Amino acid sequence: MVDPVMTLTTVEMVEASQIGMKSLAAALAVVGTGVAAAFAEYGIGSAAVGATAENKDVFGLVLLLTVIPETIVIFGLVVALLMLF
């Protein structure tokens, strides 16, 4: 005979585990895209500082170019939010 208390505990455990896995996946999405954006900005930022050192007029343009990889993090964030809610 099936123990109703035991069954309930198992279902709760599975549900909790699912929530945990979702949170982990969301965290991975944000961490992965964050690292990727940082890596991209590392190169672009160095080149941007070099270009600005020679010609201050390009500051606005290179600032825009430097933040373009931030869009990757936004994608990661959206994926994470979709997973959580």
Added chain:
Amino acid sequence: MVETKRGPASYHYVCTRMRVRKSLLIPKEEYLRMLNMSLPEITRSIGETGYKKEIDELATSFSGIDLVEVALSWNLAKEYQRILAITPGALRHFTENYLRSWDIQNVLTILRGKMQGVAAGRIKELMIPAGMKDRAFLDRLLAEETPERVVEALKGRRIHQTLEEGLPEAMETGSFANLENRLYVQFYDELVRDAMSGIKGGRIFLEYIRLEIDVKNIKNLFRLRASGIEEEIRDLMIPGGSFTPRELQVINTTRDRDEFIDLLKKRVHSPPLKSALEGLRKKRPIREIVVELTRIQLDQMERMSKRHPFSICPIFVYLEKKKHEVLNLRAITRGKESHLPAEQIQGYLVM
């Protein structure tokens, strides 16, 4: 000053700076405009570009053509020193080695001047302190009385032994040509050895240096042909490129021009250089050939710098292009002073 840590960030930083500086060099249209100006107009025009500071600084001591020449030399020297200051790690190591050719040029200028009894002040005007030996050291060399004392003062430097061995012959014959050849052979030999020592970026540097050696050797072969020299030329050639001095000797003895071009094309790897050699089958003045080969060399270097955007290539391309800008401006001003027609001056410009 930029932190000279190793890593890609510093490569991105320096290479981008070089690219921006390259884009600010005088364009072809400006040279063509200058060809139609008078000397004072050219001086003013140069003063409005990146040479303003030097022209203003030196205007009280020099005038006319001397002002332009000294200002151009000073600007080139300062620019090269500034590049060294922002270049990190392995890039700095290669750049320093490459700029040592200016040290050879300056030391030879001092030796030639001392041998002919030229005043120290006049020799100083002709020097371009763009290499690793700073102004103070060059001033100390200038203060020496005789060429022997100059060589003695260089004790402990890389070029000392070659200078010591070659100086007696140079003093006896009154010509530093052989000594100069030996110094440049040693210079390129050290560059090739450095590039092959396994240092980071060495492969690209080697590719670059080999191209330069090839173009230099080919130019010299054309010069030797123009002068009708057929004897032993191995000592005049620079080893380390696509050709060995022995092969160059064989090529030089080939009298038939088509065969000569075919032999050169056989060993040259770069397609633009091959097509440029094809265009040289017809007899042309040596000046035109040298300018054409220099232009091809610069184009090739430019291509390499695009293939390796964050390497030593963008730095060297800028160093070379800056040098040719100075040489072009000098050719225009000297030509104008000698009242040469604009078309003739244009033939000397590498654009």
